[in-house]
Amino acid sequence: MDTKDIANQLVALCREGRNIEAIETLYADDVISLEVMEPMREVHGREGVLGKAHWWQGAHEVHGASVDGPWPNGDQFIVRFQFDITQKETGKRVQMDEVGLYTVRDGKITEEKFFYAT
């Protein structure tokens, strides 16, 4: 699969809420995941990224989600995610607006980096 195929598959899976499956099938073993803040500012490896995704799903109640894109260029592509969620720990309802920048090598996603509207 080329970068556009992977981008389209990631968007299609995330639109159906199948984010875990996207990581399992499209991510490289040694993928690097980059956030703005600790404690998950830099996570290495697909297993770590899966752990992060499972944590996120357990920690939030999702009321609505939309996925825009992809916007590809060469071996990278961008996807926008908007979530209407409640943080279970605080009970706080939040509108998240984030963008993911993905890098592909040899048919797998080797890096994801997330950016947040301020």
Next chain:
Amino acid sequence: MDTKDIANQLVALCREGRNIEAIETLYADDVISLEVMEPMREVHGREGVLGKAHWWQGAHEVHGASVDGPWPNGDQFIVRFQFDITQKETGKRVQMDEVGLYTVRDGKITEEKFFYAT
């Protein structure tokens, strides 16, 4: 200025259609501009980027524009641009949906890379 300040200034200027001024004031002398396609796939230097911007403004009639963002992370930020334009050469009216990934070093934008919805 830090990356968020530069991101906010770029967005504010572009929302007012002052894209040329944004390049003149926020870009490094040796900025690199990356597109998907030739002939402007890689342009080096602020003068080259200014030339590209002047070409773009001359070649298109802009009916409407919206600028979303910024989404920052560390020394990078992302901005989404949507344009309703007519290509003067062909007379064709087009809806453009593009995302810019910007990199900042020492208080100036040193790289811009554009991604297009397909």
